[in-house]
Amino acid sequence: MDGEPILKVEHVSKKIGDQVLVEDLSFAVFPGEVFGLLGPNGAGKTTLIRMIVGLMSITEGEVWIRGARIRKQFEEAARQVGAIVENPEFYPFLTGYKNLLHFAGMVPGVDRERIDEVVSLVKLKPSIHQPVKTYSLGMRQRLGVAQALLHEPTLLVLDEPTNGLDPAGIRELRQYLRYLAREKGVAVLVSSHLLSEMELMCDRVAILQKGRLVDVRSIGEKGRGELERMVQFEVNQTHDLSSILQELGWSERETEIFSDGWPGRRSPD
């Protein structure tokens, strides 16, 4: 991978009492890429993201954002980050625009032109002057992304951004995340427990299981199917698809996705 990474996670662990939530994770995210954290519920995705954005202390290791350490140079590191970790909170009786104006007031250097720019980027122009209480979940999500982008971060972090979105909302989110990465050089970190979504959205995917990094894979231009092939490869090593899926803790739906793309399981035409 060329150039300096925007995000570098180095041997990061999180322990609470004698419980290990995240263990010795290392990876880097580069400008212009959409990087996914994929893993079943409880794998440690949110814990890792909370540490990356400084919402949770790091037990061991270091997170670097554009050369600034989140532990020791928090303000410098945080300036580079836009994030939605929990559900974004808005004033429901104010319009989307007034909510953005309010946030813009707290960030130096954000003018109305920038607000208009992020509003059109997340395709909220037609409804930006309506009260947020009239917004659908997808529209709130987009307003959240607009807010996270106001200060032109170089790293955008979204925890389970597709939760609750309909297929059209997921498609739009995917399109503008890719646009941000490709055209604006932003590094995007997203988490999900859905393999199919990660395949379509990401350039590379880190697979987490029980707080550990199983692997980092490139999705490549071909998109869909790469991860399926990876699982197939693992299957060929052990000859047991179901035990791997169980081990990964994937749901039945995910199991179906895996087996659909697995030639060994297809019935002959």
Ligand SMILES: Nc1ncnc2c1ncn2[C@@H]1O[C@H](COP(=O)(O)OP(=O)(O)OP(=O)(O)O)[C@@H](O)[C@H]1O
């Ligand atoms: N503050 C905490 N104290 C103790 N254990 C915690 C704490 N926060 C999370 N955990 C545990 O750490 C593990 C990882 O949780 P985490 O929320 O990071 O997983 P996740 O991959 O984001 O899953 P999900 O998609 O369900 O949020 C889980 O077993 C969870 O119960």
